Amino acid sequence: MIAAVSAPLETNHSAAIRYAQLMQHAAGWGNDHVFACMISSLCAVTNALPDWLGLEPAAFHCLMRYHFPGLNLGNEPNIQRPFPIQRRDEADELVRLMLMDKAGASPSEVWMAHVIAAGCLANDHLWYDLGLWQRADLTDLMRRNFPALAARNTKDMKWKRFLYKQLCDAEGIYLCRAPSCAVCSDYHACFNSPS
Template sequence: MLARGSAVVARDSWQGRLDQPPAPSLVSSASSPGQSPKQPTAEADWPFDGRDIFHRLMQHAAGRGNDHAYACMIASRCGGQGALPDWLGLESAAFGCLMRWHFPGVELGGAVATGARLAAERMEEVADLVRILLMDKAGDSPSEVWMAHVIAAGCCGDDHLWQDLGLWDRAELTALMQRNFPALASRNVKDMKWKRFLYKQLCESEGIYSCRAPSCGQCVDYHACFSP
């Protein structure tokens, strides 16, 4: 569990990441150290290998709820977009299980592992985000467990969470949250930006209430926390 002091540091770091230019230290990469990850765009703007991988995955999709979301993330990762580390932030064995569960028969080789790793100092923070997510998972599918780990890894990126995950737009992330973690998603009643919402849940779980505004509606940073 994240210590109180660590939670404050995590919160402040996260807030700065959304409001300021990207810092290069969140995900370390053996191939391109110090470079900010590319941002996902519409499928038509992906590198050719990303588009090709997406269509290949969907042709072999098992018909499960997270097929499309995972296909987007994997294609973005293979195309050098988004901010997820190798294997979408999973262990390589877990990623292999994910592939067999969602895309049986597809082998990607090393396309999804290029040396990008989560920074070691973020691992405790990621573990606590996973805990927050799994407390409200929809059922007993392993896909929800993998998704919790992937989302937590995506929170270590520098942009909006849907971009860092390699999704096409924020609506896909909202649908993903509602599908996998419905009780948690239902608490986001004012459509708070998902990365901020998750860190807010983390801080509150540790008994940390740092905002000095009497309510979100009266806060000067309202526009930074909530979507239009």
């Protein structure tokens, strides 16, 4: 069973209440805590994730049944913040990068790759945009879900920058200094743009 983690003082009160509700239904899997943080932050509109954590609604409901059986949030995670479709290629590349090194221990890893990719499309620190309550949660989930990828982050680089650097390295772009692909002048060299 996963031990409950209390929210830091700056966490929104409604997010803390939702977190407690989620953890009461937690199945005991390794990603329960981080998904509870993300979902409670999304419901309280205190993170930057799109509706349904950036997942399709059916995938979100599968995640809920797996991690929080017996709890139905209805449409609450649909806060009218759609996924930025114009950046789908970028998100897909990030998902592929993570899934190449998934642990292979849980179906959660696929959902997590999609959620992290959606979080990478926002503009703040990744842990914050995901609705996590501390950076250490992001490091832990990266090690648990994508251990070989996480092991390559030998210099404790910020995770969003690290993921984009991995994409740039794979494409042979070694001077990338952009904090995200949205502001990079080489965006079209890395991702196919819709015609």
